[in-house]
Amino acid sequence: MFMLKSISNSIFSMCLFGLALFSVSCTKIGNYAQTRADKAAYGNIMASQQLGLGVAEPFTISDEDQHELRALLELDRNAPEPELLSLSDALAIALANSRSYQSRKETLFLVALGLTEVQKDFNLNFNGAAFAGTSYTTFDDGTAESFGDTGVDAGYAVGAKKVLATGANVSLGFSQNVFRYFTSPDAADETSSVGFGIVQPLLRGFGPLVTKEPLRQAERDMIYAVRDFKRYQQDFVIDTTAQFYSVLRTRDQLINEQKNYESTIANREQTESYAKAGRIADFQAAQALQSELNAADRWALSRSSYQQALDDLRYALGLPIELNVEPDPAELTNLVHRGLVELDITLAVSLESAASNRLDLINQREKVEDRERKLEIQRRDFLPDLDVSYTVDKNFSSDTDVEQNLGVGLDLPFDWTERRNAYRRAQISLERQIRNVEESEDDVTRTVRDLWRKLERNRSVYKNRLLSVKLAGRQVESTTLLLQQGKALTRDLLDAQNELLSSENSATVTLVDYTINRLRFWNAIERFKIDPKGMWYEEDDEEPVATP
Structure with missing residues (x-):
C-alpha cells in the first residue's frame, strides 16, 4: 500500500x-x-x-x-x-x-x-510536414495482427512557394518516405524525390498590375x-x-x-x-x-x-x-497675458493650403487612383485564361533519371455575368469616388471660410469686451466715491464690482473661443503641428508651447 x-x-x-x-x-x-x-x-x-x-x-x-x-x-x-x-x-x-x-x-x-x-503571401513561403503510422488488421477467421507486424510507414516533406510579379506561381519541394518491416528489416523500402514547378498566366492574371494589386x-x-x-x-x-x-x-x-x-x-x-x-x-x-x-x-x-x-x-x-x-487656474491667467495671437495668413492662402495639404483630401484623391487601377484590372479580367506550366521531378529510388512535363491550358469564359457585373461596379465606384473628392474639397473650403469668419467675430467681440472691462472699472471707481459721500448704497458698489467681474469673465470666454477656433483653423488648413506629448507649435514659434 x-x-x-x-x-x-x-x-x-x-x-x-x-x-x-x-x-x-x-x-x-x-x-x-x-x-x-x-x-x-x-x-x-x-x-x-x-x-x-x-x-x-x-x-x-x-x-x-x-x-x-x-x-x-x-x-x-x-x-x-x-x-x-x-x-x-x-x-x-x-x-x-x-x-x-x-x-x-x-x-x-x-x-x-x-x-x-x-x-x-508575396514572400518566399516555406512549408513542411511529417507523418508516421502503422496498421492493425483483423482477418475473417478471427485472427488479428499486432500493431507493427506490417511495419511502420513514415516520411516527411519540405517545400517553398513564391508568387512572382509576372503572376507566375513557383514551387520547389523535397519528400522522403520510409517503409520498414519489424519482422524483416532487410526488406525495408525507402523513396525520396525532389520536384520543381511553375505556372505562368499569359493573358488573364498576367503582369504586376494584377498580381501585386492585393499588396x-x-x-x-x-x-x-x-x-x-x-x-x-x-x-x-x-x-x-x-x-x-x-x-x-x-x-x-x-x-x-x-x-x-x-x-x-x-x-x-x-x-x-x-x-x-x-x-x-x-x-x-x-x-x-x-x-x-x-x-x-x-x-x-x-x-x-x-x-x-x-x-x-x-x-x-x-x-x-x-x-x-x-485644471490649474493659472492657465487662464497665462492665456489672458498672451492675449490675441493674430493670424499671419490671408484667406486666399489659407484656402490654397487646405486644398493642397489636407491629409484627408490627399487620401480621397489617391483613392481615385485606386478606383482607376481597379477598373483597368476588371477590364483585363475579360481575357481568357491561358497558362503555360512546367514541372520537373527526380525520384532518387527509381531508375528513371528525370521526369519533365510541359503544358499549355486555355479556359474560355462563355459566361461573363460575374466579370461583367464586377466591371460595372468598378465604373460606378470610380464615379462615386470622384464625387467624394469634389464634395470633400467643397466641405473643406466651407469649413475654412466659416472658421475665418468666426475668428473675425471673436476678435471684434474680444475688443468690445476689453472696452467693457475698462468702463466697468471706471464705474467701480465712481461708485466707490459716491458711497464715501453717502450718495450710493453698498448694493450699488457690489453691483458695479459684479459687472466688472462679469465683463472680465466674458472677455476671457471670448479669448478662449478665439484660441480654440484658431487651433481648429490651423488644423483645417493642415498647419497644426504637435509634438509626441500633444503640445502644439504656433507658426512663429520655434518650440512647442503649453498655451496657445
Whole structure:
C-alpha cells in the first residue's frame, strides 16, 4: 500500500512538472510571437508614416511610458487640496491614457498587423510536414495482427512557394518516405524525390498590375490609415484643450456666482436695517431677501455644474473619477497675458493650403487612383485564361533519371455575368469616388471660410469686451466715491464690482473661443503641428508651447 502511494505521488509530481514546463514553454513562445508581431507592425507604421507624412513619428500601443499618470495615481485621494494639472500635463495624460485614444492607436496597429499577412503571401513561403503510422488488421477467421507486424510507414516533406510579379506561381519541394518491416528489416523500402514547378498566366492574371494589386492596395490602405490617425490625433488634442479650458470657464462662473451671493447677503442686511429704521418700505427688504435666495440657487447650480465638468474631464483623460485633480487656474491667467495671437495668413492662402495639404483630401484623391487601377484590372479580367506550366521531378529510388512535363491550358469564359457585373461596379465606384473628392474639397473650403469668419467675430467681440472691462472699472471707481459721500448704497458698489467681474469673465470666454477656433483653423488648413506629448507649435514659434 505504501509503495502504491509512493508511485502515485511520483506520477502526480511528474504531471505537475510537465504542466509547469509546458506553461513556461507557452509563455516563452507567446513572448516571442508578441515581439515578432510588434516589430513587423511598428515597421509598417514607420514606413507608412515616412511615405504618407514625410516623417516617421514615435508610435506605440504599450503603456510603459506613463510617468505623469503613475505620479497622479499615487496621490492621496483624500487630500484636502486638489492636485493642479497644467495644460501640458493634461494633454500628456490624455495621449497616454485616454481610452478612446488608446483604442484608435490599436486600430492603426491592427491595420499594420494585417498588412504583414498580405506581405507574407508575396514572400518566399516555406512549408513542411511529417507523418508516421502503422496498421492493425483483423482477418475473417478471427485472427488479428499486432500493431507493427506490417511495419511502420513514415516520411516527411519540405517545400517553398513564391508568387512572382509576372503572376507566375513557383514551387520547389523535397519528400522522403520510409517503409520498414519489424519482422524483416532487410526488406525495408525507402523513396525520396525532389520536384520543381511553375505556372505562368499569359493573358488573364498576367503582369504586376494584377498580381501585386492585393499588396499594393494593402500598403496604400496603411498609408491612408496613418494619415487618418494623424488627423484624429490633432482633433483629439484640440478637443481636449477645449474641454480643459471649458472646466476653467465653469470655475470662473462658479466664483462669480459665489461673489454675487455674498453681495446679495450684504445688500439684504443693509436693506433690512434701513427698513427697521423706517428709511425704506418693508417690501424692498423682502425684495432683497428674494434676490438672496435666487443667488443661492444659482450658486448651488454652478457648484454642481463645476463638479460635473471635473468628472467629465477626468473621464476623458482616463483618470479615476474620484481622483482629486483640477485644471490649474493659472492657465487662464497665462492665456489672458498672451492675449490675441493674430493670424499671419490671408484667406486666399489659407484656402490654397487646405486644398493642397489636407491629409484627408490627399487620401480621397489617391483613392481615385485606386478606383482607376481597379477598373483597368476588371477590364483585363475579360481575357481568357491561358497558362503555360512546367514541372520537373527526380525520384532518387527509381531508375528513371528525370521526369519533365510541359503544358499549355486555355479556359474560355462563355459566361461573363460575374466579370461583367464586377466591371460595372468598378465604373460606378470610380464615379462615386470622384464625387467624394469634389464634395470633400467643397466641405473643406466651407469649413475654412466659416472658421475665418468666426475668428473675425471673436476678435471684434474680444475688443468690445476689453472696452467693457475698462468702463466697468471706471464705474467701480465712481461708485466707490459716491458711497464715501453717502450718495450710493453698498448694493450699488457690489453691483458695479459684479459687472466688472462679469465683463472680465466674458472677455476671457471670448479669448478662449478665439484660441480654440484658431487651433481648429490651423488644423483645417493642415498647419497644426504637435509634438509626441500633444503640445502644439504656433507658426512663429520655434518650440512647442503649453498655451496657445
